[in-house]
Every structure is written in C-alpha cells, then in structure tokens.
Amino acid sequence: MSANFVESTHGKRQLNHLGYRYCFKRKNINSEYWVCVQCKATATTYPDLSVVVRYNHTHLPDESCAKILKIRKSLKRKSTADAGPIDCIVEEAYNNANRQSSSTDLLTNLPPLHIMKNILQRHRRKNRPPVPHTIEQLPFPLPDTYCKTTNGESFLLYDGLLAGTRSLIFSSYGDIVHLSQQEHWYGDGTFYTCPSIFTRSINGTSSENCDGGSSLFF
Numbered sequence: 001m002s003a004n005f006v007e008s009t010h011g012k013r014q015l016n017h018l019g020y021r022y023c024f025k026r027k028n029i030n031s032e033y034w035v036c037v038q039c040k041a042t043a044t045t046y047p048d049l050s051v052v053v054r055y056n057h058t059h060l061p062d063e064s065c066a067k068i069l070k071i072r073k074s075l076k077r078k079s080t081a082d083a084g085p086i087d088c089i090v091e092e093a094y095n096n097a098n099r100q101s102s103s104t105d106l107l108t109n110l111p112p113l114h115i116m117k118n119i120l121q122r123h124r125r126k127n128r129p130p131v132p133h134t135i136e137q138l139p140f141p142l143p144d145t146y147c148k149t150t151n152g153e154s155f156l157l158y159d160g161l162l163a164g165t166r167s168l169i170f171s172s173y174g175d176i177v178h179l180s181q182q183e184h185w186y187g188d189g190t191f192y193t194c195p196s197i198f199t200r201s202i203n204g205t206s207s208e209n210c211d212g213g214s215s216l217f218f
C-alpha cells in the first residue's frame, strides 16, 4: 500500500499507513524517516510512495484516526471560510460523522461537541478580522476574504463615498454582465435587516430573476 500523508491537529505532516500514524523524524537523500506516534516502530518512505516498516507496533492500528484528522482539518477550514455560526458547522459535521460511521469509533474519538465548538471559535477569532461595531472600525480597504465570492471571484464593485457616506456595492462580474443585457432592473431597500453599522441595505435584480430569483447586486 502506497504512502498516505495526513495533517496533524497542529498542522504537522504525518504518515498514515495501515491504520498507524507516524511523526516525521528526518529527511535522507532519497527517503524520509518516520516514527510511530505511540511506540518505537519506524517507517521509511520513498519518492515512489512505497513504505518500509521496521519493528512491530506494540498496539493495535486505529483506522478512525486518519478520518478524525480529516474531519478536524475540514472543520478548521470551514470555521474561517464560512460565515455561518460555529454551532451549526460543528453540529452538521458531527451528524455526518455519525451517519457515515458504522461503529461509534469516530464520534467517541472526536472531542466532545462543546469543546470542538470552543476550539473553532478561538480559531475563527485568530484568523478572521473582528466584527466592526461602528462604521469607523470598518477597515479600508476591506480584507480580501470579504471581497470575493465562495468561488474566489471578485465581488466588491465599489467601496467609497456616496452622498457623503461610506457605501459598498457588491456584485460578481457575471451578474453585472447579465444585468447589462436586461432592459429593466428592480431594486428594494431595507433598514431593518442590514448590519447595525450601516443605515440601509439595497439589493437588486433583473426582470428575469425577480420572481423568487436571487439578488444580483447589493
């Protein structure tokens, strides 16, 4: 079986082989040398991804370990990339783990729900700018993460003064091209659901999209 690498909870590259995890020890000229995370068994990996294991492990393999690392890595990524509440992100991942797993191994080896929520809240605070409480606290220019769609496409069209007030206009290039080809645009504004540091949120769409379709600019 060829070498499979995973990322530890601390972001370190590890070897995952036949249910055993190994820490990186050193790089040789044409190979890498690894030591089991639980015992003194060692492994050598080669550029063709072949693995040679030396010494017997003093414990049983744990197949769920790599899956758990994968779930934790995906949760960390989601906690900064998604804007949704951490509670929902964690609960959804735990429900999926529960459904996928034929045994209860996955859930029993994951940290308890409330601890995972705390870990991810801390991770989000460290990696995302704080929520501004006044318009003056809103950074200029806006951090890149707030100027792109989930596909990485540019989303912020304008950030500047309109009638003397800082105003932001968001839309993707594709939506603007679509709007440019439409004869009629529809717009609506609300004072109630916009974030509290702003006065008003306005969104708009084309005649084609106005019946239950999504907004094309904000």
Ligand SMILES: [Zn+2]
Residues within 6 Å of the ligand: 020, 036, 037, 038, 039, 040, 041, 057, 058, 059
């Ligand atoms: Zn071992």
